[in-house]
Amino acid sequence: MSNPATHPGLLQVLGDAQRIGALGSAPLAEIITHAAAFADALPQSTTSCIDLGSGAGVPGLVIAVIRPEMQLTLVDRRAKRTDALSRAVRVLGVSDRVHVLCADVEEVIAQPEHIHVYDAACARGFGPPQQTLAWASALVRSGGSIVVSEPPPGSPDRWANINLGLFGVSSPERLGPVAMFHVEH
Secondary structure: OOOHHHOHHHHHHHHHHHHOOOOOOOOHHHHHHHHHHHHHHOOOOOOEEEEEOOOOOOOHHHHHHHOOOOEEEEEEOOHHHHHHHHHHHHHHOOOOOEEEEEOOHHHHOOOHHHOOOEEEEEEOOOOOHHHHHHHHHHHEEEEEEEEEEOOOOOOOOOOOOOOHHHHOEOOOEEEOOEEEEEEOO
């Protein structure tokens, strides 16, 4: 895809989300460009990804548009958000490969059909770093990836005091506005 920030469908569904207060007030092009970093960070071999705390669909919907070969599961615990996500998935024409799940991630990791089955997990503003890694690593297969949003460059390293081995992940690789972890459990 040449420039996802000009994709009419993304502009429509994310603009709608912004109008109802489900997405911050930053310019849509900026939001989409940031979310595109998740799609770029995921290895080309990634065929399935779970987006934790999808909210308005960032980065999940952007990944779906940029990476048409990928199956995605968008998880959010709020029914209003998942109803809007389901509509957005239909508008974007990606219903055949994007599944919206209304559940708390803690419930999802308790379901055997989700444990260690995804090639990747993504999280943008999901929760505390340790919790994000714990839950994401429970969902991603060995050899997969976890991609999380990072604070601006120059911010303290939030991973420095975390025993990453407890979560079965490598040290993070900073890729622009995101960090990627390799799952090694």
